[in-house]
Amino acid sequence: xxxxxxTEERLIELYGPHLNRVPPGGWDAGLEIDxxxxxxxxxxxxxxxxxxxxSEEKVVGFEPRYDFPFNEGKLCPKGVKRYLxxxxxxxxxxxxxxxxxSPEGFRPVSWDHALDRTASEIRRIQGAYGADSFxxxxxxxxxxEKSYLMGKFARLAVGTANLDYNGRLCMVSAGAxxxxxxxxxxxxxxxSDIPLAEVVFVAGANIAECAPITTSYIWRARDNxxxxxVMDPRVTPVARTAHLFLGVRPGTDLAVLSAMLNVLISRxxxxxxxxxxxxxxxxxxxxxxxxxxxxxxxxxxxxxxARIEEAAExxxxxxxxxxxxxxxxxxxxxxxxxxxxxxxLGLATGKYGKPGCGVNTITGQGNGQGGREHxxxxxxxxxxxxxxxxxxxxxxxxxxxxxxxxxPGKGLTAQEIMNAIHAGEIRGLLSxxxxxxxxxxxxxxxxxxxxxxxxxxxxxxxxxETGAYADIVLPGSLHEEDEGTVTTLEGRVVKINxxxxxxxxxxxxxxxxxxxxxxLGRGHYFDYASTQxxxxxxxxASKGGTADYxxxxxxxxxxxxxxxxxxxxxxxxGTRRLFEDGRFYHxxxxxxxxxxxxxxxxxxxxGEYPTYLTTGRVxxxxxxxxxxxxxxxxxxxxxxxxxxIHPRLADRxxxxxxxxxxxxxxxxxxxxxxxxxxxxxxxxxxxxYHWPGDKSANLxxxxxxxxxxxxxxxxxxxxxxxxxxxxxxxxxxxxxxxxAGERP
Amino acid sequence: MTTLIDPATAVFAIDQSRCIxxxxxxxxxxxxxxxxxxxxxxxxxxxxxxxxxTVPTVCMHCEDPTCAEVCPADAIxxxxxxVVQSSLKPRCIGCSNCVYACPFGIPKYISSFxxxxxCDMCYDRTSEGLKPMCASVxxxxxxxxxxxxxxxxxxxGSLVRDWKFGNQDVRTKVAMxxxxxxxxxxxxxxxxxxxxxxxxxxxxxxx
Numbered sequence: 001x002x003x004x005x006x007t008e009e010r011l012i013e014l015y016g017p018h019l020n021r022v023p024p025g026g027w028d029a030g031l032e033i034d035x036x037x038x039x040x041x042x043x044x045x046x047x048x049x050x051x052x053x054x055s056e057e058k059v060v061g062f063e064p065r066y067d068f069p070f071n072e073g074k075l076c077p078k079g080v081k082r083y084l085x086x087x088x089x090x091x092x093x094x095x096x097x098x099x100x101x102s103p104e105g106f107r108p109v110s111w112d113h114a115l116d117r118t119a120s121e122i123r124r125i126q127g128a129y130g131a132d133s134f135x136x137x138x139x140x141x142x143x144x145e146k147s148y149l150m151g152k153f154a155r156l157a158v159g160t161a162n163l164d165y166n167g168r169l170c171m172v173s174a175g176a177x178x179x180x181x182x183x184x185x186x187x188x189x190x191x192s193d194i195p196l197a198e199v200v201f202v203a204g205a206n207i208a209e210c211a212p213i214t215t216s217y218i219w220r221a222r223d224n225x226x227x228x229x230v231m232d233p234r235v236t237p238v239a240r241t242a243h244l245f246l247g248v249r250p251g252t253d254l255a256v257l258s259a260m261l262n263v264l265i266s267r268x269x270x271x272x273x274x275x276x277x278x279x280x281x282x283x284x285x286x287x288x289x290x291x292x293x294x295x296x297x298x299x300x301x302x303x304x305x306a307r308i309e310e311a312a313e314x315x316x317x318x319x320x321x322x323x324x325x326x327x328x329x330x331x332x333x334x335x336x337x338x339x340x341x342x343x344x345l346g347l348a349t350g351k352y353g354k355p356g357c358g359v360n361t362i363t364g365q366g367n368g369q370g371g372r373e374h375x376x377x378x379x380x381x382x383x384x385x386x387x388x389x390x391x392x393x394x395x396x397x398x399x400x401x402x403x404x405x406x407x408p409g410k411g412l413t414a415q416e417i418m419n420a421i422h423a424g425e426i427r428g429l430l431s432x433x434x435x436x437x438x439x440x441x442x443x444x445x446x447x448x449x450x451x452x453x454x455x456x457x458x459x460x461x462x463x464x465e466t467g468a469y470a471d472i473v474l475p476g477s478l479h480e481e482d483e484g485t486v487t488t489l490e491g492r493v494v495k496i497n498x499x500x501x502x503x504x505x506x507x508x509x510x511x512x513x514x515x516x517x518x519x520l521g522r523g524h525y526f527d528y529a530s531t532q533x534x535x536x537x538x539x540x541a542s543k544g545g546t547a548d549y550x551x552x553x554x555x556x557x558x559x560x561x562x563x564x565x566x567x568x569x570x571x572x573x574g575t576r577r578l579f580e581d582g583r584f585y586h587x588x589x590x591x592x593x594x595x596x597x598x599x600x601x602x603x604x605x606x607g608e609y610p611t612y613l614t615t616g617r618v619x620x621x622x623x624x625x626x627x628x629x630x631x632x633x634x635x636x637x638x639x640x641x642x643x644x645i646h647p648r649l650a651d652r653x654x655x656x657x658x659x660x661x662x663x664x665x666x667x668x669x670x671x672x673x674x675x676x677x678x679x680x681x682x683x684x685x686x687x688x689y690h691w692p693g694d695k696s697a698n699l700x701x702x703x704x705x706x707x708x709x710x711x712x713x714x715x716x717x718x719x720x721x722x723x724x725x726x727x728x729x730x731x732x733x734x735x736x737x738x739x740a741g742e743r744p
Numbered sequence: 745m746t747t748l749i750d751p752a753t754a755v756f757a758i759d760q761s762r763c764i765x766x767x768x769x770x771x772x773x774x775x776x777x778x779x780x781x782x783x784x785x786x787x788x789x790x791x792x793x794x795x796x797x798t799v800p801t802v803c804m805h806c807e808d809p810t811c812a813e814v815c816p817a818d819a820i821x822x823x824x825x826x827v828v829q830s831s832l833k834p835r836c837i838g839c840s841n842c843v844y845a846c847p848f849g850i851p852k853y854i855s856s857f858x859x860x861x862x863c864d865m866c867y868d869r870t871s872e873g874l875k876p877m878c879a880s881v882x883x884x885x886x887x888x889x890x891x892x893x894x895x896x897x898x899x900x901g902s903l904v905r906d907w908k909f910g911n912q913d914v915r916t917k918v919a920m921x922x923x924x925x926x927x928x929x930x931x932x933x934x935x936x937x938x939x940x941x942x943x944x945x946x947x948x949x950x951x
Contacts, residue, residue, distance in 0.1 A: 022781065027780040027781035028780065061775060062775065064875075064877075064880040064881060066875075066880070073875070073880045073881065074768075074880070074881055074882065074883050074885075075768055075772070075881040075883070076766050076768050076881075076883055077766060077767045077768045077770075077771040079768075079881075080768055080771040080772045080775065080881060081771055208764035208765070208766060208796075208884075209764075209766070212764065212766050212768070212883035212884070213883045215762070215764055215883050215884040216883060216884055216885045219762050219884060219885060220898070223898070223899055223900045235796065235943045236796070237763075237764040237765055237796040237798075238764065239943075240795065240796050240797060241761055242937070242939075243937060244937065244939060245937075245939045245940075245943055247943050247944040247945070298949065302944070302945070302949055303945065303949075304945045304948055304949060307939065307945070619765075619766045619767065620767065633771055633774070634771075637767055637771075647793075648946075657793070675792075676793060677792060677793055677794075678793065678794050678795075678943075679794075679795070679796055679943070681944050682944065682946065
């Protein structure tokens with residue numbers, strides 16, 4: 001409520017981020033390992049298997065988990081150092097209440113007080129302004145069970161339509177496109193299909209830094225003779241050895257993809273039998289790209305026509321092919337259209353339902369796949385059901401034992417919720433697993449909005465930058481402190497195991513949520529004694545939906561190293577590769593070509609703001625950095641955001657590597673050291689977004705969202721870059737030669 | 745379950761064309777029980793201004809290790825599996841002869857341990873049939889450890905183990921992956937593509 005209770009500097013002093021550099025007891029503690037727990041990494045959607053070493057009820061290290069088939073022991077630096085988020089000095093250990101009069105800004109309170117006050121504020125605000133004036137924001141770094149629980153909690157305990165989640169910032173464009181074109185929102189393939197492809201087309205995905213383990217699958221394809229095409233405004237590490245590189249202007253992928261379809265049609269590199277038997281709408285899609293010639297696309301995208309033709313030839317004449325895309329296609333106001341255009345390339349050449357064939361999103365967040373299936377999206381009920389569909393509502397009401405009318409309708413998406421908070425239409429907020437002050441675009445706007453909330457409660461394990469605005473802070477559980485299931489980017493449901501228990505008086509997230517439901521007088525809907533009980537209910541709730549988990553038992557998830565959905569009944573083997581029978585998930589069994597006419601991004605460079613800004617991630621940090629900015633070794637690897645600039649632009653600005661530059665957009669400005677590299681387009685600068693405050697790239701980005709998916713346009717903004725006095729410490733983020741004698 | 749690998753015949757291969765510079769090897773090396781908190785692997789950026797090429801370097805484990813030959817205290821031993829170990833603590837006098845003599849630039853004098861430390865191919869792991877930590881975690885398999893049969897079945901490229909430094913011939917246990925014998929472009933591992941000279945086609949389409 002209102003401004004921060006104490007200064008930002010004081011908050012950082014008290015609540016961090018501080019850097020945890022050493023395991024419990026120090027490097028030389030020589031602890032006996034009491035047990036080693038098989039689980040998964042808490043970070044990205046690949047959900048690599050990992051083993052956590054536990055000593056004296058603390059996680060003290062890791063061991064590779066060679067037997068998990070996806071990663072066979074492989075980990076990125078975040079996975080290696082993830083154990084240092086436990087036993088952390090910043091860990092929230094007791095409930096807190098905002099207290100501007102206290103030098104700490106917050107005072108410790110009892111659980112009873114914290115939860116009773118939260119419940120009474122929810123009801124007070126709803127009583128004064130209406131049921132939907134209290135919003136719930138959730139996230140997809142949490143398990144399937146907690147995702148399911150948050151959806152049910154918002155609908156039945158709080159009784160608000162305004163529930164959404166941070167997956168809205170992640171891969172919703174891919175999800176919406178998959179549902180539109182294929183009738184299902186899941187990667188079409190297990191990753192073991194990648195090495196079987198003759199051509200691998202990576203479109204808008206910095207695999208080396210954002211899905212590092214996927215690199216090994218691509219290199220296996222290369223070893224098998226596959227040609228690799230990479231489309232990106234930056235020559236990413238995986239692009240370095242590509243057969244073909246399409247260095248697009250930010251926001252113009254659609255032009256290239258459309259021109260590729262144009263070439264496939266004009267050269268007749270089409271699978272006519274597949275199109276006739278398994279698809280609808282080809283003629284309309286073809287008409288939409290009739291004018292999208294390579295020459296036209298070359299002008300729009302800044303990629304030579306010959307390269308676009310070569311890409312189309314590689315894709316169109318290869319018997320097998322895998323297209324992998326990520327936020328580079330999805331974070332746009334035309335994110336859904338970008339993905340649809342990619343899917344059209346797959347459909348036109350019959351690259352579905354066969355080994356080594358498919359168009360797949362590389363889901364970003366830890367439970368980016370499962371978290372978008374079980375009903376904590378504003379438009380969704382469990383099993384990827386539609387909250388506006390009467391039959392779907394009736395079914396879920398029957399599972400929940402409530403009347404259909406008790407389930408609110410469709411609510412606002414995450415960015416729209418923040419807009420409504422800013423507009424005073426939403427007055428109260430409960431959040432879990434979401435740090436919008438860092439992760440939403442236009443952070444000055446988000447900051448203003450948070451200050452307008454009458455009441456804000458957050459469930460978290462560290463006090464995030466957003467959490468600092470809370471009235472009540474409820475200390476929840478870290479990934480390694482609870483069990484549950486998550487669904488990986490392959491659609492594989494896997495088991496997370498608890499290594500330790502929450503410290504201090506912190507509680508399991510789901511236990512907090514169920515307790516709060518009881519205090520809201522709705523406890524009878526939330527009578528769970530274990531995570532497994534929620535999973536069993538989720539199975540029933542998902543039954544008959546597209547994301548059908550009915551046949552996936554708790555024991556099978558453990559015994560089989562994960563089960564791929566859809567898995568409609570017990571005994572069903574699960575579905576590793578979709579569409580093998582040629583049937584898509586629309587009622588007629590056919591896939592749909594969707595026309596994707598060209599349109600511009602919401603904001604493009606002009607005389608005043610002449611340069612493109614695109615944002616993304618670095619390998620050593622994860623999303624808003626709530627966890628990874630607290631781990632010393634990861635911060636050392638890339639301590640602060642650098643602004644990547646091509647030498648041509650740098651020369652024009654008189655800038656060399658390390659000089660400070662000010663990057664200015666219509667929303668705000670920030671200063672960062674320049675990193676002058678030839679690996680980025682000269683008309684574009686890149687800044688990673690993991691940092692808060694004056695280091696936040698989202699000071700610059702625009703609150704423009706895709707009209708279908710609601711995803712913000714993080715990948716395109718217009719900026720002006722200026723040289724300012726000063727010099728930053730640009731240690732190359734990849735130059736990790738050790739310093740002899742140094743030991744953290 | 746993972747199959748155990750005999751360290752005497754294991755292949756340790758470095759393939760720079762696969763390296764993505766993620767640093768997992770560096771971070772994981774520092775987790776090793778024998779030198780916790782200190783990483784003994786090098787990850788170098790060749791020239792970030794022009795390229796994303798990075799190069800991981802572990803100890804190459806020479807058949808006739810120069811480091812051991814120049815050690816005045818006889819502190820550097822090679823075991824029966826051909827693994828050249830860190831200096832023996834009671835013998836090492838910290839003179840750094842090995843640091844200067846190694847043709848690959850591997851040994852480091854670590855003041856906090858007051859001895860020379862270097863990669864010993866995670867002998868605590870490899871002696872039990874496990875992979876070394878760096879080759880366990882490497883997301884891109886740029887650092888790879890396994891049997892010769894596994895390499896033959898799953899990987900391409902030739903294994904280079906013979907090096908020439910001036911007049912010194914060196915044969916190593918660790919191999920570099922190259923396309924073929926003879927002069928190789930180790931940094932890209934494959935023939936150059938037409939786009940590489942001008943990734944953004946600035947000559948033909950001014951940005």
